Each structure stands twice: as C-alpha cells, then as structure tokens.
Amino acid sequence: MFRRRPIVAILALAPFVSALTGAAGAATTGLLVPHRAVYDLELKDASERSGIAGMYGRMVYEFNGSPCEGYTVSFRFVTQVDNGEGVRLSDQQTTTYEDLKGRNFRFLTRTFTDEALDKEVRGSAHDGPDGVKVDLSAPEKREVSLADGLFPTAHMMAVIDRAKKGERFFEQRIFDGSDAGDKTLLTTTTIGARTAPKGDDAEASKADELATAAYWPVTIAYFDDKSSGDSLPIYRMTFKLYENGVTRDLTMDYGDFVLSGRLTDLELFKQESCE
Template sequence: MLRSTFAAAGTAAAFLAGVSATSAYAAPAIGLAPHRAVYDLQLKNATERSGIAGMYGRMVYEFNGSPCEGYTVSFRFVTQVNTGEDTRLTDQQTTTYEDLKNRNFRFLTRSFTDQKLDKEVRGSAHDVSKGVSVALTAPDTKNFELAESRFPTEHMIEVIDRARKGDKFFEARIFDGSDSGDKTLMTTTVLGKREMPRAGDVDADKAGTFSKQAFWPVTIAYYNDSKDGDALPVYRMSFKLYENGITRDLTMDYGEFVLSGKLAKLELFKADECK
C-alpha cells in the first residue's frame, strides 16, 4: 500500500517543477524563478486502511534553467512512517530535464526504503506526430508511444497562464515519468481568484519578498488515463501559487492519508539569460 501510494510523490515533484511544438506554451513569456524550496511535511489525517499511525518528513525541490537552455528539476521526498508495528524511512529522489523548445524530456527516479534501493526508473520522451515517444532504460529497456501529452514544466506554465486569464477550470493530459514511467495521467485543475496573504497565513513569512505578494489557490487532481476511467483521483494536490512558479502551503491527498507541506526555507537563484 505505502509503496504504490508514494509513487504519487513523483507527480508532486513533477508539477512543482511545475500540445504540439507550435503551441503557446512551447515559448513561454512568463518568467519561472530558479529556486530551492524546502517544505516540512506533517500527517494531517489517515484512515485505518492506510496502515499509518504517524508520519512526518521533508521535501526539497530545486528548479533551474531557462526557456532557451531547458529546465532542470531536482527533487527529494523523505518521510518517516510509523505503522504502529514498525517505522520505515522512505526516500524518493527525482531529477528531470525538460527542453520546451525541442519538446524533449528526460527523467530519473530512485525510490528507497530504509536506505535500500527499491526501484529505479530512467528514461526519456519526445514529441512525435501522433503523441509522445518514450524510451525507458531502467528497470528494463522498452520503447513505446503514448497519447499526446504535456510535460511537467509546460503544464505549470499553462496553469499560470490560465490563472492570469481568469480561467477557473481546465483539463490536460501529462507525462512526467512518475511511477513506472510507462503511462500518462489525466488532470483537472481548479483555479481560485488571485488573493493577498492574510494575517496568520501559514508559512507566508517564509516566502521572503513574496510574503506580501498575491497568489492563486490551486487544486490539481490526477487520474489514471484509461478507457474505463476512475471515479476518484489517484492523487490530489492543493497549494498557493505565485506568478513565477513558486508554491507554498501544500496539501497532498493520497486518498487513504493526507500530508501538509509548509514552506520552511526559500532560496532564489540567478536566472539564466537566453543568448
């Protein structure tokens, strides 16, 4: 139960990173801020079926790059889980590279339990005429094609663009290399009205110069992309989103349990200039 559920952590990473090649999102006008964000994780609630008695951890997300050179994401999601009978340390490490201009995407995810490697998924993807071509090199060598999809940073750019336009809801198919790297996910995004932080707004003081800037409340639900479809999402994430892609006040709903992620530290990097 725990291993399959934590595969969704890769999707969280992919979005916090965070169509055809001629789409508006292939050459974004907005500026995503290179940064490192650290989030403290706490268990909000859990069902008996989850097998979780207690849980806490930390998530570190690092975003770098530019529209010209591509974007890199380094993500680590570490939690200590108390099942009531024992305690496990889970550690998911993901790195990705996304070239928006040429529509290429590379990904590597390693998942550990108690410092022992459980799973490694490595591969790349690029646009083809009828969808996305994926080449996996781990855990096995495999090549296949999937339906037309957005990559993670591209999806983030679309979320911000639609929020700026005042859209309230939209759907999109994404490929982020999460889980086994062999499927796409359908997403539904709900965008709230832009608002200012209020007194007592959790973790706003950790956002530095952004602590007094406006944000959008966003909720994204992820569904298995199958013909049958699922009545319930496999994962749901809510957060406060700034115009430059920085997020805070996260809620990660895995169905059987829910985690909160509060911004603990934010470090901004110098943005790469396009030559």
C-alpha cells in the same frame, strides 16, 4: 505510496523564465524564478485502511534553467512512516530535464526503503505529432507509444497562463515519468481567484520577497488515463501558486491518507539571460 507530482506541480511549476533582478520583480511580472524550496511534511489525516499510525518528513525541490538551455528539477522526498509496529524510512530522489522547444523530457527516479534501493526508473520521452514516444532504459529497456500529452513544465505553464487569463478550470493529459514511466495521466485543474496573504498567514513570511505577493489557490487532480465516468482521482494536490512558479501550503491527498507540506525555507537564484 508517494508519487512525485506535488512539486512538479510544483514541480513543474516552471513556466516563463527570463532575466530576473529579484523575486519581487518576478512576482509582479509573472516570470518564473529559479529557486530551492524546503517543505516540512506531516500527516494530516489517515484512514484505518492506510495502515499509517504516524508520518512526517521533508521535501526539497530545486528548479534551474532557462528557455534556451532547458529546465532541470532536482527533487527529494524523505518520510518516516510508523505503521504501529515499526518505523520505515522512505527516500525518493528524482531528477528531470525538459526542453520546451524540442519537446524532449528526460527523467530518473530512485526510491529507497531503509536506505536500500527498491526501484529505479530511467528514460527519455519526446512529444511528436503522433503522441509521446518513451524510451525506457530502467528497470528494463523498452519503447512505449502513448497518447499526446504535456510534460510537467509545459503543463504548469498552461496553469499559470490560464490563471492570468481568469480561467478557472481545464483538463489536460500529462506525462511526467512517474511510477514505471510508461503511461500518461489525466489531470483536472481548478484555479481560484488571485488572493493576497492575510495578516495571520505565518507561512507567507517564509516566502522571502514573496511574503506580501498575491497567489492563486490551485487544486490538481490526477486520474488514471484509462479512467472513465465518475472515477476517483489517484491523488489530488492543493497549493498556493505564485505567478513566478513558487508554491507553498501544500496538501497531498492520496485517498487513504493526506499529507501537508509547509514551506520552511526558500532560496531564490539569479536567472541567467538567454543570448
């Protein structure tokens, strides 16, 4: 089952935000730009065990906010899955709010199958001195105490910061409210050397003013927090990350199947300054 981390990575590809005069300036100064990105999805590979004969869809990711007001993400992931006997429509809709200063995080995810609501997860979390405290209101009311970890935007701030410093690998525990919203995940991040797009990179032209900007190839692997030894990741994401937080050329590896996501449309929003 799809989990929403792709753009959270991308998703939370939301680091430093400031007043922007344009994406080109953001690309060179390393500031995050609020934006709306659309990705076309298709099945890249699938094992017999996956039960997937075909799969395609679309992902829409919208990021807004500022350091003073906090950051919001609206994320929708729609796929049609052919299991060889029929086609199922899956629609996952997620909204989050993250306050970096107060270290607060709110999340809501609704998952629909063939337009019928399958699952709703709603809650809030706070990162305090004793770890992450989660207050869930759906699917049932309960409180959960977890080990210390970063929320998605703070995590991706760390990714970009380390990339700028030339660091190539680091590990971090995160909480993003995925699944039942009651656990953290361990991540390992690998960052490649900053790279300029090649002339035959057709997808780069979809990145608007970023078409000629350099990016970092990034891979983030997510592990169960209770994993030990040489356990396999729950899934792995690979993408090209710009200094301003925009991503493209996604590969989402869930073990039994792999999806690719190609950027097809990018709209850059004006960032309001904090006063």
